[in-house]
Amino acid sequence: MIIQDVAAPGQSGDGEAFVRRDHMLFIGGKQVPPVSGQMLDVEDPSSGEVLGRVAEGDKADVDAAVMAARRAFEGPWSEMSPSERSRIIWRLADLILDHAGELATINTLENGKPIGDSLNGEVPFTADVFRYYAGWATKLNGETMTVSAPGNWHTYTRREPIGVTAQIIPWNFPLAMLAWKVAPALATGCTIVLKPAEQTPIGALRLAELAMEAGLPEGVLNVVTGYGATAGAALSAHPGVDKIAFTGSTATGRAIATAAIGNLKKVSLELGGKAPTIILPDADLDMAIAGAASGSFFNAGQSCGAGTRLYVHRDVYDRVVEGVAEQGAAMQMGAGIDPATQLGPVVSKKQQSRIFRILEEGRDDGAEIVCGGFAPNREGYFVSPTIVGNVRSSMAVMREEVFGPVVCAIPFDDDGLDEVARAANDTEYGLASAIWTNDLSKAHRLAAKIKAGTVWVNTHNFNDVTMPFGGFKQSGWGRDLGAQALDLYTETKTVAMRLP
CATH class of the missing domain: 3.40.605.10 (Aldehyde Dehydrogenase; Chain A, domain 1)
Structure with a gap:
């Protein structure tokens, strides 16, 4: 929200x-x-x-x-x-x-x-x-x-x-x-x-x-x-x-x-959800990077609408991934009751263990931990903001709802939008999604192709009481x-x- x-x-x-x-x-x-x-x-x-x-x-x-x-x-x-x-x-x-x-x-x-x-x-x-x-x-x-x-x-x-x-x-x-x-x-x-x-x-x-x-x-x-x-x-x-x-x-x-x-x-x-975040090359990248980081790491990633699959056009992929990693690393981690905290723990030891199990399975399958992927040396059930690269659609980290501050980053090339739409829809879930672009035509055309109950454009995790919220598929x-x-x-x- x-x-x-x-x-x-x-x-x-x-x-x-x-x-x-x-x-x-x-x-x-x-x-x-x-x-x-x-x-x-x-x-x-x-x-x-x-x-x-x-x-x-x-x-x-x-x-x-x-x-x-x-x-x-x-x-x-x-x-x-x-x-x-x-x-x-x-x-x-x-x-x-x-x-x-x-x-x-x-x-x-x-x-x-x-x-x-x-x-x-x-x-x-x-x-x-x-x-x-x-x-x-x-x-x-x-x-x-x-x-x-x-x-x-x-x-x-x-x-x-x-x-x-x-x-x-x-x-x-x-x-x-x-x-x-x-x-x-x-x-x-x-x-x-x-x-x-x-x-x-x-x-x-x-x-x-x-x-x-x-x-x-x-x-x-x-x-x-x-x-x-x-x-x-x-x-x-x-x-x-x-x-x-x-x-x-x-x-x-x-x-x-x-x-x-x-x-x-x-x-x-x-x-559940496995929301795609799609960043087109014409997007305002400063805004898109901040939005993608917030969409992935807000509430320690414990949101069914969290942006857990980050699809970025190859022309801007390196800049976006670097920027999201920097924003995640800059988040002040700590007990939620501390007013300075920006990133709290996940809810339980069980949830923390599940997140690290899925990440370890990804490593074993050849995924690359671009940043994060560890538990800080402190009390509580914390998970550092994590970006996973070199992923395949068959990996658990790409298919399961991780429910932690974890996002998979995937480059795409197709300016015609069909490739990224197919990839975004390659999931059993269809709850939410986000598109970052300054091209109004592409925003509308891509929103129509995404099979999800909510499509955010140039924002993420925006809810209002007047807006119905729910999902397609499972x-x-x-x-x-x-x-x-x-x-x-x-x-x-x-x-x-x-x-x-």
């Missing part, structure tokens, strides 16, 4: 105090201990230190949360007018900004990202998402139809909330991904059981408390913390859930889609954000009335 220059109030110390508690599940508007009594640790990826503990929810806890969501859906939430729902969602957005410093601190401590990115980017963006969908709550209309059948008819459609929704969100943008899912569901009148990532669950628990403070009825938003293999699997297969929304890996998305078959619940999936089903997200949480009912 684009980082906004927004001054946000709130005390960061409150966030650290909140993180360091033992946290229960949030079900029916109350903090509830897990049936098993088990807890799981939440780590600070900047140091490996245990920050706090959260309840390890399981199937029994999911059952209780789904029941609470069903009671709220059939009770107070369904009886509330759209304008009342809108005011609650808007108040929640206000509370998010009122507690921006606290939420940003929680976000950075459990995720590792730079505090500036949390405070000036993710938290304000989260509030913006809730405000946008607050406006939609009063605008979900049906339409009348003119039919051709004999007789007199009055026919119309209604847009109705789909019901109890399960939402499983990732760890890379914990608050923003929550808003992408929760806000449109609330606007349409659905109720929610949210399962945050086990690495970053604490911000979701705090936001659930703020939702109650905003006036959300008990049971409308429930948070079950725990592991994907247990709590997440139970939600995916639960017969009491009408719809499931997931953001995360393609492999997990397939498992969720399979589990949802049991009651044919509706499914939306925002999955990057998922459906679209988050924009008006299109409302379709994920509503059913269309047709009413045909014969008139005398």
Whole structure:
């Protein structure tokens, strides 16, 4: 996402105090201990230190949360007018900004990202998402139809909330991904059981408390913390859930889609990416180099839209690769809570190990590490900004979603764009892409050839709440954000009335 220059109030110390508690599940508007009594640790990826503990929810806890969501859906939430729902969602957005410093601190401590990115980017963006969908709550209309059948008819459609929704969100943008899912569901009148990532669950628990403070009825938003293999699997297969929304890996998305078959619940999936960044020789190279570096290394590369395949015209290849390497090397690496940090750690030891495994496989296959490719000698799960050259399309580093500050650099020669378009599309993914050029005709023609849900031109990682986001191919089903997200949480009912 684009980082906004927004001054946000709130005390960061409150966030650290909140993180360091033992946290229960949030079900029916109350903090509830897990049936098993088990807890799981939440780590600070900047140091490996245990920050706090959260309840390890399981199937029994999911059952209780789904029941609470069903009671709220059939009770107070369904009886509330759209304008009342809108005011609650808007108040929640206000509370998010009122507690921006606290939420940003929680976000950075459990995720590792730079505090500036949390405070000036993710938290304000989260509030913006809730405000946008607050406006939609009063605008979900049906339409009348003119039919051709004999007789007199009055026919119309209604847009109705789909019901109890399960939402499983990732760890890379914990608050923003929550808003992408929760806000449109609330606007349409659905109720929610949210399962945050086990690495970053604490911000979701705090936001659930703020939702109650905003006036959300008990049971409308429930948070079950725990592991994907247990709590997440139970939600995916639960017969009491009408719809499931997931953001995360393609492999997990397939498992969720399979589990949802049991009651044919509706499914939306925002999955992996392997975004190409294409730099044509006429581009403003200073801008393109800065954009490519940011697109690859922002959030330590932990973005499904990260530019992980850098296609550069051979005429400017050396200059671009050298420039991206210089920008990566200049990034200040450190704990996210340090205001000077520009590059934080990846989220866990497991993620760090996976990144280095893929890089080692690339070396074994003949790839060249142009820069980076190592773990700095410091605490925490850090990965230096890395450029990989001499790659082939068959290598894992070119095909797998690495989810770290790693980019493969590939030269191309074809001024007719066909060669680079074929290479860019040579992936199972189709989530995002970026083109750098000052030629308007080439920008439009190449954007049409790229098979991806988003094509950025002369920018990267630009998101706005009005812009639908989702993928082609194995990057998922459906679209988050924009008006299109409302379709994920509503059913269309047709009413045909014969008139005398």
